[in-house]
Amino acid sequence: MDVLQDAIMRENALSEDNKHILARTSKEVDASGRQSTPAGTMAIADDDKIPKDSSSTVSLGSIDHVTRERFEADPAFHVSPEEVSTAANDFVNAIQLGRQLEKEGRYQDAVLSFRQALLQKNKTITFDSPAVQAEYASVLFDVGMIHANTKHQDPSKALEAFELCLDLSRTCLGSEHPSVARVLYETGVIYEVMDEPAEAMCLFLDAIAILQSNSMRGLLKEIWKSLSRVQVSLGQSDEATSSFNEAEKL
Numbered sequence: 001m002d003v004l005q006d007a008i009m010r011e012n013a014l015s016e017d018n019k020h021i022l023a024r025t026s027k028e029v030d031a032s033g034r035q036s037t038p039a040g041t042m043a044i045a046d047d048d049k050i051p052k053d054s055s056s057t058v059s060l061g062s063i064d065h066v067t068r069e070r071f072e073a074d075p076a077f078h079v080s081p082e083e084v085s086t087a088a089n090d091f092v093n094a095i096q097l098g099r100q101l102e103k104e105g106r107y108q109d110a111v112l113s114f115r116q117a118l119l120q121k122n123k124t125i126t127f128d129s130p131a132v133q134a135e136y137a138s139v140l141f142d143v144g145m146i147h148a149n150t151k152h153q154d155p156s157k158a159l160e161a162f163e164l165c166l167d168l169s170r171t172c173l174g175s176e177h178p179s180v181a182r183v184l185y186e187t188g189v190i191y192e193v194m195d196e197p198a199e200a201m202c203l204f205l206d207a208i209a210i211l212q213s214n215s216m217r218g219l220l221k222e223i224w225k226s227l228s229r230v231q232v233s234l235g236q237s238d239e240a241t242s243s244f245n246e247a248e249k250l
Contacts, residue, residue, distance in 0.1 A: 091120040091132075095139055102142065107150045114139050125168070133172035140165035141183060148190060155193050162187040178218070181210040185223050188230075197230035204230065221250040 098113035117139050121128065125136050144161035147154045166183045173179055188203030204227040211220050224247035231240035 088120075091117050094120065095135065098139070098142065102146070107146045107152050111143055111146055111152070114143050130172040133168055137165045137168040137172065140168070141186075144186060148186065155190050159187065159190045159194070162190060176210055176213060178211060178214050178216055181207040182219065184210070185219055185226070189226065192226065192230055197233040201227060201230045201234065217250055221247045224250070
């Protein structure tokens with residue numbers, strides 16, 4: 001994940017008004033140390049291009065406990081419990097701000113806030129709980145979707161975010177999780193845009209296999225159609241027809 005730090009440092013700092021929003025959000029953490037954050041947006045049930053958020057609660061106290069134990073077991077990292085707690089709060093607050101800015105259509109500011117969140121966990125994410133890793137992966141997914149689908153479109157940045165998201169999602173959710181299929185699909189779309197149909201086809205086939213093994217139909221129709229397109233590009237007319245027919249069955 002260290003590659004993120006270089007990318008983050010190249011971004012401009014958050015604007016002063018966003019810093020004030022972030023500071024205000026920080027004060028809203030309740031006395032119990034818990035804060036409500038949107039769940040990862042990789043869920044495949046929603047057919048919208050950019051999926052809607054749902055709510056879940058992240059316990060900063062439990063995150064800190066798990067992380068602290070692991071750092072104490074490996075003192076080479078020299079991170080104090082106070083630093084871990086501060087990073088956890090900043091991580092959650094930056095995610096909340098980023099998703100609010102995304103809802104407002106302020107995509108460039110949202111990406112900056114998401115990158116601030118990623119920076120907070122960049123060096124420690126492999127020591128965090130699977131729940132925190134999944135949230136980190138969902139932020140990468142959000143960054144990828146913004147670079148893939150808005151006026152700030154940048155396929156190379158989208159691809160970087162999706163591939164990092166894919167690696168971490170497989171680690172914390174398992175390779176056969178439906179959310180992994182969603183990331184595979186979006187990564188394939190980027191390869192298709194970049195005129196690399198063979199790469200896209202492999203990713204689409206992997207996504208279809210996961211969804212079929214989970215008996216889930218959410219994205220299947222769209223993926224079958226995407227697969228048909230890249231098969232046409234590769235001159236595989238019979239396979240393209242077969243894939244299109246599979247889409248029409250759904």
